[in-house]
Amino acid sequence: xxxxxxxxxxxxxxxxxxxxxxxxxxxxxxxxxxxxxxxxxxxxxxxxxxxxxxxxxxxxxxxxxxxxxxxxxxxxxxxxxxxxxxxxxxxxxxxxxxxxxxxxxxxxxxxxxxxxxxxxxxxxxxxxxxxxxxxxxxxxxxxxxxxxxxxxxxxxxxxxxxxxxxxxxxxxxxxxxxxxxxxxxxxxxxxxxxxxxxxxxxxxxxxxxxxxxxxxxxxxxxxxxxxxxxxxxxxxxxxxxxxxxxxxxxxxxxxxxxxxxxxxxxxxxxxxxxxxxxxxxxxxxxxxxxxxxxxxxxxxxxxxxxxxxxxxxxxxxxxxxxxxxxxxxxxxxxxxxxxxxxxxxxxxxxxxxxxxxxxxxxxxxxxxxxxxxxxxxxxxxxxxxxxxxxxxxxxxxxxxxxxxxxxxxxxxxxxxxxxxxxxxxxxxx
Amino acid sequence: xxxxxxxxxxxxxxxxxxxxxxxxxxxxxxxxxxxxxxxxxxxxxxxxxxxxxxxxxxxxxxxxxxxxxxxxxxxxxxxxxxxxxxxxxxxxxxxxxxxxxxxxxxxxxxxxxxxxxxxxxxxxxxxxxxxxxxxxxxxxxxxxxxxxxxxxxxxxxxxxxxxxxxxxxxxxxxxxxxxxxxxxxxxxxxxxxxxxxxxxxxxxxxxxxxxxxxxxxxxxxxxxxxxxxxxxxxxxxxxxxxxxxxxxxxxxxxxxxxxxxxxxxxxxxxxxxxxxx
Numbered sequence: 001x002x003x004x005x006x007x008x009x010x011x012x013x014x015x016x017x018x019x020x021x022x023x024x025x026x027x028x029x030x031x032x033x034x035x036x037x038x039x040x041x042x043x044x045x046x047x048x049x050x051x052x053x054x055x056x057x058x059x060x061x062x063x064x065x066x067x068x069x070x071x072x073x074x075x076x077x078x079x080x081x082x083x084x085x086x087x088x089x090x091x092x093x094x095x096x097x098x099x100x101x102x103x104x105x106x107x108x109x110x111x112x113x114x115x116x117x118x119x120x121x122x123x124x125x126x127x128x129x130x131x132x133x134x135x136x137x138x139x140x141x142x143x144x145x146x147x148x149x150x151x152x153x154x155x156x157x158x159x160x161x162x163x164x165x166x167x168x169x170x171x172x173x174x175x176x177x178x179x180x181x182x183x184x185x186x187x188x189x190x191x192x193x194x195x196x197x198x199x200x201x202x203x204x205x206x207x208x209x210x211x212x213x214x215x216x217x218x219x220x221x222x223x224x225x226x227x228x229x230x231x232x233x234x235x236x237x238x239x240x241x242x243x244x245x246x247x248x249x250x251x252x253x254x255x256x257x258x259x260x261x262x263x264x265x266x267x268x269x270x271x272x273x274x275x276x277x278x279x280x281x282x283x284x285x286x287x288x289x290x291x292x293x294x295x296x297x298x299x300x301x302x303x304x305x306x307x308x309x310x311x312x313x314x315x316x317x318x319x320x321x322x323x324x325x326x327x328x329x330x331x332x333x334x335x336x337x338x339x340x341x342x343x344x345x346x347x348x349x350x351x352x353x354x355x356x357x358x359x360x361x362x363x364x365x366x367x368x369x370x371x372x373x374x375x376x377x378x379x380x381x382x383x384x385x386x387x388x389x390x391x392x393x394x395x396x397x398x399x400x401x402x403x404x405x406x407x408x409x410x411x412x413x414x415x416x417x418x419x420x421x422x423x424x425x426x427x428x429x
Numbered sequence: 430x431x432x433x434x435x436x437x438x439x440x441x442x443x444x445x446x447x448x449x450x451x452x453x454x455x456x457x458x459x460x461x462x463x464x465x466x467x468x469x470x471x472x473x474x475x476x477x478x479x480x481x482x483x484x485x486x487x488x489x490x491x492x493x494x495x496x497x498x499x500x501x502x503x504x505x506x507x508x509x510x511x512x513x514x515x516x517x518x519x520x521x522x523x524x525x526x527x528x529x530x531x532x533x534x535x536x537x538x539x540x541x542x543x544x545x546x547x548x549x550x551x552x553x554x555x556x557x558x559x560x561x562x563x564x565x566x567x568x569x570x571x572x573x574x575x576x577x578x579x580x581x582x583x584x585x586x587x588x589x590x591x592x593x594x595x596x597x598x599x600x601x602x603x604x605x606x607x608x609x610x611x612x613x614x615x616x617x618x619x620x621x622x623x624x625x626x627x628x629x630x631x632x633x634x635x636x637x638x639x640x641x642x643x644x645x646x647x648x649x650x651x652x653x654x655x656x657x658x659x660x661x662x663x664x665x666x667x668x669x670x671x672x673x674x675x676x677x678x679x680x681x682x683x684x685x686x687x688x689x690x691x692x693x694x695x696x697x698x699x700x701x702x703x704x705x706x
Binding site: 076080135157192242331 | 463464465469490523526528531543577584604605607609623687688689
């Protein structure tokens with residue numbers, strides 16, 4: 001049975017080509033920012049000026065898509081005018097909404113442009129309905145983008161009690177910190193998302209080929225070292241390998257991507273207004289592929305409703321685009337868990353599924369977050385055991401789609417995965 | 430929600446606060462940075478309703494509750510409802526407009542984000558709304574990031590909800606070093622902190638010259654009283670230096686001097702020896 005509404009698809013545009021790629025592949029909205037410190041993706045060679053934004057708006061409007069402009073850093077003392085100008089230009093060009101984090105800017109925008117729609121940025125760190133409703137009452141905020149730290153149940157509770165629409169991240173690099181309140185980047189480099197609009201800025205990154213391996217440094221601090229055959233990743237501070245009590249592992253976060261595809265029906269059911277794709281720093285080709293895949297999934301969900309079935313091809317496509325070619329359901333699927341810890345545990349392959357859930361936090365199926373009940377969900381041959389990050393996780397029959405997810409094994413830093421996981425990887429963060 | 434937060438119940442916290450208050454201390458109850466569950470909100474509602482102590486808000490949810498949200502106050506009274514509060518370092522007050530906004534809501538004191546430099550703090554402090562006090566984070570491990578994850582439980586391979594309170598074995602957190610042995614960060618529950626302690630002890634005379642109203646010392650399991658005494662002495666113009674054993678990983682003050690937070694810069698124009706006035 002078809003369902004009435006599915007979430008809007010909000011896609012990233014680091015530039016005009018990406019904006020067009022997103023719109024042409026089915027995004028309901030694209031979000032972008034100006035080429036300066038007013039937006040939290042202030043990377044060299046990216047973003048928009050007045051002329052390119054105007055052209056982007058023409059392209060989007062012709063296709064019936066909306067353009068959202070992120071002015072979501074915190075104006076620095078004495079320089080507020082730069083942020084006010086950005087708001088005024090966006091308003092003048094007729095953007096659909098502004099994505100804002102700073103209270104002073106929300107006050108300015110709501111006063112100066114009362115008819116302009118306001119979204120609370122993820123950098124605004126709203127994780128509870130009291131925060132959201134405060135912004136709604138004070139500034140007329142109409143949508144809130146949630147940090148990636150809440151479980152699906154918490155998101156559902158929020159949707160019920162919030163007076164704004166709720167937008168959640170659906171795909172892309174995973175930030176496990178409460179966004180807008182992370183100073184790790186400025187601790188190492190002096191520059192943070194809040195102040196200059198960039199995390200672990202590229203100008204501080206240095207690669208050194210040393211006998212011990214390829215070293216990735218951020219302002220001189222060793223973030224990770226890669227052995228021969230290991231795929232090196234951008235040294236985002238929280239995604240490096242560090243030593244804690246003699247164990248070297250991804251102590252904060254693994255280089256994985258968030259992918260909520262298996263949760264789409266749940267997100268639609270609980271009333272999430274929009275799902276967002278991270279990645280304004282990504283290529284237009286990447287944006288096109290992710291947008292096309294998620295559009296196909298959302299359209300299928302609209303038509304099929306409760307009969308919606310996850311297509312393995314979608315998951316395979318998204319996994320190929322994922323950071324480290326690994327995907328996770330992130331905090332959404334965290335029944336009290338912490339995300340797995342890569343490392344020491346050496347467990348079993350197919351055929352030795354344990355009746356007890358392992359202690360990593362996999363309370364149930366990693367795909368749909370149903371509690372793990374052998375009799376009901378994961379019984380028989382269709383149960384798939386996933387060995388990831390040193391602990392076993394399971395996919396139920398429904399999510400495993402005929403067992404087509406590849407089972408893989410990973411054993412700490414000494415043996416990085418030779419086979420990229422095709423399916424869901426790892427426990428929720 | 431971290432179960433260890435329930436080790437001391439609300440009445441225990443309020444009891445401690447009353448004890449301190451009757452000993453002549455001003456007590457501020459600092460609310461959580463990451464309010465995510467209904468239980469978190471309930472706890473805070475009760476503390477605000479109790480009304481005996483000043484609350485430090487570190488999340489907009491706390492601000493919403495302080496404004497008398499949740500339909501407990503008729504809309505027409507909302508504008509009148511101004512419970513005084515402290516605007517904490519995690520409210521992201523980076524500029525004069527936002528500072529004025531929170532002052533308008535009833536903030537009586539504010540704490541700049543730790544990453545804010547002396548120049549910016551001085552600028553905002555000088556132009557602050559009347560009646561607003563400024564407090565600067567002056568000593569301790571810096572709370573750099575917050576997550577829904579408990580990194581301590583994750584380190585020992587346990588669920589956040591079934592963690593056996595393993596963090597009690599590590600009262601000052603677990604050190605996180607780079608792969609070449611640089612003591613870099615500390616994981617402590619849901620917080621990621623700096624390994625080096627931030628210290629503005631050598632900058633105290635400058636802080637006094639700026640007329641900053643208060644400095645904050647973050648507690649640790651050892652040497653806390655000595656540290657407080659040192660800051661009290663520095664405030665009174667005595668020459669004091671931070672002892673190495675207070676922070677075996679070394680010190681940092683880069684944020685205050687406008688560089689990377691991990692750096693240790695020498696105080697400009699105010700040598701430690703000059704503090705004596």
